[in-house]
Amino acid sequence: MTTETHGSAMHEGHRAGRPTGVRRLSTALLESEDLAADFNGFGENAPTKGAILSAFKAAAPFLGYGSKVVHAIDWLFRFSSPQDWL
Incomplete structure (x- = not known):
């Protein structure tokens, strides 16, 4: 198992297959965001x-x-x- 430091491939930009933390924009994502925004508890x-x-x-x-x-x-x-569950 290898790890990368700030001085290695991290500065080369995004590498194929590596998670970026950003989701691809899709109609399903937009619909789920609308559903979440409309939720009132x-x-x-x-x-x-x-x-x-x-x-x-x-x-x-x-x-x-x-x-x-x-x-x-x-x-x-x-x-x-209790206030965590309101």
Whole structure:
């Protein structure tokens, strides 16, 4: 495994196949941005923190997350405050 420093190929510009962090502009991306901009929250039908954590734990194996990641998320949920879920 090799790593690049600031003095190597980093100054040559973007290399094919390397992630840039920029998504390609597409109609699907624009539609999803519009959908996200229109979202005003769940209101009274909002899932509880426990329901969200439970859904994550149930989905984790299918998403490829191991027990260490699930435990870390569970641990982080313990430190969240009620205002984090508004």
